Amino acid sequence: MSIGVFNGNLIIENVSIKPDFLNTLELPIELKFSSIGKLQLNIPLRKIGSSPVEIYLDGLYMIIAPKHPTQWKFKDYKGLDIKK
Secondary structure: OEEEOOOOEEEEEEEOOOHHHHHHHOOOEEEEEEEEEEEEEEOOHHHOOOOOOEEEEEEEEEEEEEOOHHHOOOOOOOOOOOOO
């Protein structure tokens, strides 16, 4: 891990994604394996409200598989109003 406190840089290597992450997206898939070789965050501390936070991923590998059909949960969005 490398941290540049005054310039707002954070570098983390060999990171994995929690398997529950994809559950928040409510998709009929599950994460079997993940690996991120390098995760870099550039946070403009002096201009946090006006400049973007940059996220760089290097070496992202994911193995994703479909869930068993009995585990699929779909929401019915037919009742939603569409604004024009």
